[in-house]
Amino acid sequence: MRALSVVVLVVCLVCVDLAFAGKNRDRVRDYKHKKKHHRFDEEEAKWALDRLSYKDEQVIDFGDDFRDLRDEIRDDFRDEEEDRYFEKEIEEEVRGYANEINNPCVDxxxxxxxxxxxxxxxxxxxxxxxxxxxxxxxxxxxxxxxxxxxxxxxxxxxxxxxxxxxxxxxxxxxGECQEFPECTDEEMEEFPFRMRDWFSQVMKQLAKWPIEDGGLTESEKHLEALAERDMKPYIKPIAWKFHHLDVDPRDRYLTNRELVELRAPLQRLEHCTKPFLEECDTDSNGVISFKEWGYCLLLNDDDIKEAKEHL
Ligand SMILES: [Ca+2]
Incomplete structure (x- = not known):
């Protein structure tokens, strides 16, 4: 029964993490779409700049498709009056586009x-x-x-x-602030097992994703493949997750701010998340060291030593 509940919860937690990774992927896709769109704007702008004889921009090769499109548009504006109007419109657009191309905020x-x-x-x-x-x-x-x-x-x-x-x-x-049920001793006892199984599952899933969609890097994929063959397959994912969270600053301590990514999406589904993470900070200094992280995920000293090699 306990094993079943762990499995069900692991599946549930994996879904949450992947949903967030998915959101990230959507954001990346959105960004790529914008980039693509931006690229089009850029070409249009360069062409327009060419029309206005902005010499610096004339060296750019627009490619055959673009030249055809340009000629087509030129043919459409044979009427002089229309042409003048078009010139004016182009000039206004150029200012907008050029602004966007050179905007140092873009990246x-x-x-x-x-x-x-x-x-x-x-x-x-x-x-x-x-x-x-x-x-x-x-x-x-x-x-x-x-x-x-x-x-x-x-x-x-x-x-x-x-x-x-x-x-x-x-x-x-x-979610809105709310009262959570108390985390019972039994739930708290199971929680580290759930957490580390969840890290393994997430790592396994992310190993299948391309890096640009939020998947693992090549070295992380290698680590994941090694972990699957380990006697204790949870050790490497525990190290990986710590390393993944320890970014601001990367100092081998997890601050409350660094833990937001782990805690915020989980707490509503897993009410033991917050008390569990609080208990990990055994010396109550407000940060979780790697040793504390290892102990609260039930690693022994040898496991921690091994895990440290993968930080
Ligand atoms: Ca840190």
């Missing part, structure tokens, strides 16, 4: 709650988001570690960016 990344802007010297910088999309769907709500509900994670991070007093506050979980 400039900002942290959550911030957006990129340019200064008068056309240098990119990050500044707090001014406004978030008004979200009405309950699903977008988030609950903070101060037990305050926000309409979306965008709104939470926007306010956190504006208010320095919110520096220590993080997203606790997705």
């Amino acid at each position: 400039y990344e900002c942290p959550m709650g911030m957006t990129c802007k340019t200064d008068p010297q056309w240098q990119p910088y990050c500044t707090c988001v001014e406004e978030c999309m008004p979200e009405e769907d309950e699903e977008y709500k988030v609950c903070s570690t101060q037990n305050v509900t926000y309409i979306s994670d965008c709104e939470f991070y926007r306010l956190k960016c504006i208010d320095p007093e919110m520096y220590e506050i993080e997203i606790d979980y997705y």
